Amino acid sequence: MTERPPHGSARPGGRTARTRAAVLAAAYEELDRESFATLTLDRLAQRSGVHVSTIRRRWRTVDGVIVDLLAERSAALPTPDTGDFRRDLEELARAIGDFNNALRNRNVIQGLLVAAAHDPRVEEIVRDAFVRRTEEVTQIVSRAIERGEVPEDTDAREVIAAMAAPIYYRVLILRGFVDERLAYTAVETAYRAARAGVFVRKA
Amino acid sequence: MTERPPHGSARPGGRTARTRAAVLAAAYEELDRESFATLTLDRLAQRSGVHVSTIRRRWRTVDGVIVDLLAERSAALPTPDTGDFRRDLEELARAIGDFNNALRNRNVIQGLLVAAAHDPRVEEIVRDAFVRRTEEVTQIVSRAIERGEVPEDTDAREVIAAMAAPIYYRVLILRGFVDERLAYTAVETAYRAARAGVFVRKA
Numbered sequence: 102m103t104e105r106p107p108h109g110s111a112r113p114g115g116r117t118a119r120t121r122a123a124v125l126a127a128a129y130e131e132l133d134r135e136s137f138a139t140l141t142l143d144r145l146a147q148r149s150g151v152h153v154s155t156i157r158r159r160w161r162t163v164d165g166v167i168v169d170l171l172a173e174r175s176a177a178l179p180t181p182d183t184g185d186f187r188r189d190l191e192e193l194a195r196a197i198g199d200f201n202n203a204l205r206n207r208n209v210i211q212g213l214l215v216a217a218a219h220d221p222r223v224e225e226i227v228r229d230a231f232v233r234r235t236e237e238v239t240q241i242v243s244r245a246i247e248r249g250e251v252p253e254d255t256d257a258r259e260v261i262a263a264m265a266a267p268i269y270y271r272v273l274i275l276r277g278f279v280d281e282r283l284a285y286t287a288v289e290t291a292y293r294a295a296r297a298g299v300f301v302r303k304a
Numbered sequence: 305m306t307e308r309p310p311h312g313s314a315r316p317g318g319r320t321a322r323t324r325a326a327v328l329a330a331a332y333e334e335l336d337r338e339s340f341a342t343l344t345l346d347r348l349a350q351r352s353g354v355h356v357s358t359i360r361r362r363w364r365t366v367d368g369v370i371v372d373l374l375a376e377r378s379a380a381l382p383t384p385d386t387g388d389f390r391r392d393l394e395e396l397a398r399a400i401g402d403f404n405n406a407l408r409n410r411n412v413i414q415g416l417l418v419a420a421a422h423d424p425r426v427e428e429i430v431r432d433a434f435v436r437r438t439e440e441v442t443q444i445v446s447r448a449i450e451r452g453e454v455p456e457d458t459d460a461r462e463v464i465a466a467m468a469a470p471i472y473y474r475v476l477i478l479r480g481f482v483d484e485r486l487a488y489t490a491v492e493t494a495y496r497a498a499r500a501g502v503f504v505r506k507a
Contacts, residue, residue, distance in 0.1 A: 138422045211421040214476065218414040219341045228479045263493055266473035267466055273417065274472055275465075276431045282506075290466055290497040299492045303485075 123149040124156055125173055128166050132205040137167065137212030164216035168226050170209055174200075175230060180238045186245035186295075190264055190288045193238060197265055198279035201272045210272070235261050242295070251295045259300040264291035326352040327359055328376055331369050335408035340370065340415030367419035371429050373412055377403075378433060383441045389448035389498075393467055393491045396441060400468055401482035404475045413475070438464050445498070454498045462503040467494035 127149035131140055140163050146153035160166045178200065181192035200206050217224040235258055242257035251260075267287040271277050294300065330352035334343055343366050349356035363369045381403065384395035403409050420427040438461055445460035454463075470490040474480050497503065 136421070211417075214414075215418045215421045217479070218339065218418045224479055227477075231477050259489055262473055262478075263470055263489065266469040269473050269477055270465055270469035273476055274430075274434050276420070276427050286462055286466065286497070286502055289502045290493055293496055293500060293502070294489070294493040297496060299489055299496070 120151050120155065120159075121169070124151050124160070124166060125170050127151075128170050129174075129205055129209075132208035132212070133203075135208075137163075137208050137215060140212070142166075164212070164220065164223055167209060167212040167216060168223055168230075171213055171227070171230050174206065174209065175234050178234070180240055182240070182244065184248075186241070186248070186250040187288065187292050189241040189245070190292055191284070193241065193261075194264060194268065194284040194288050197268050198284050201268060202278050207272065214273070235265075245295075252298045252301050254302045255295060255298070256300045256302050260291055260295045263294060263300070264288060323354050323358065323362075324372070327354050327363070327369060328373050330354075331373050332377070332408055332412075335411035335415070336406075338411075340366075340411050340418060343415070345369075367415070367423065367426055370412060370415040370419060371426055374416055374430070374433050377409065377412065378437050381437070383443055385443070385447065387451075389444070389451070389453040390491065390495050392444040392448070393495055394487070396444065396464075397467060397471065397487040397491050400471050401487050404471060405481050410475065417476070438468075448498070455501045455504050457505045458498060458501070459503045459505050463494055463498045466497060466503070467491060 124145055127145050128140070131144060131148060142153050142156050142163060145151075145163070145166065146156055149156075156166070160169065178196055181189040181196075183189050183192065201210070213223070213227050217227045238261055239257035242251065242255060242260050245251045246253055246255060246257075264287050267283060267290070268279050271279055271283055327348055330348050331343070334347060334351060345356050345359050345366060348354075348366070348369065349359055352359075359369070363372060381399050384392040384399075386392050386395065404413070416426070416430050420430045441464055442460035445454065445458060445463050448454045449456055449458060449460075467490050470486060470493070471482055474482055474486055
């Protein structure tokens, strides 16, 4: 079986792109009212005005739509650049917190983990999406290294993961919301460890 | 609708308890070979020798069996007490890491998150199980406070969550395994922050 091109990659701005935008917008709206469990292709068709057979042909399942939605939404988060390492981490923590406090985003993440548990290909897509997103914001750490705020050879991905992990733990395991206190402890914990050289790569 | 007593609570050591043990053991064995997605009540019946209608009557769904399995398995983790705060955290990190590196335990956790996404009652059970488990190991922090290793008024649950979070982030989000390096950075990060008073409750 040959791989098809990524969803919506053909004719950017054309009908394919418009169809993708309509279906993803519909999914995002539905997830603001309903959980992932109740989402169906028929519902997406109804809300988006795109025929269900078109949706099925392109994404195959609800899982496929959710995976595509993650790609679209996570591209929307900016990388802070305030000139100060702690402040960059604070802004990033706030952005991740706000994202995860919105019901529909929680439902996207939940849906992704369900999809990943059902399908190793989705598992890989989820992993790649988070790795790519982490990679983007590692600039926060590279800039801190340049400014001499953290030691050289600090593993930037480890720093970002250390800061983000408590937020995902709260959301996915404790099923709670991200508050000021959690953002504070997550930033402070990662910041201090990074400054102290905990994330310096061993020779 | 009145609540039934917890699964297997009737006649401890009797037929009910034996049936529960057989079904949970069968589920745990299946999850060592197959993912949660392929587990069915029929398979559990076949492996356990318990009639499928009995399983369905008691647990209703595969989700129900998995939730019960979590309760049984997570009760098996001991709380370290070495007399040293850092060493206690290291042992706890190793125990959580080992648990999450075993395929069948990964499958239990995955299955739970799938079940929680489908059913708010399961969501509550998952949350309660983790909160209860965290509560148990907070003794590590209380003892560190008594020994003067961390400040009084340190929020013990926050410390445990800070240490455990990077492990679950690795397993659930990055879909990877827990290695020595991750255990080291997770412990070191939480340990230093706790010593520095990051988790002290504000007045």
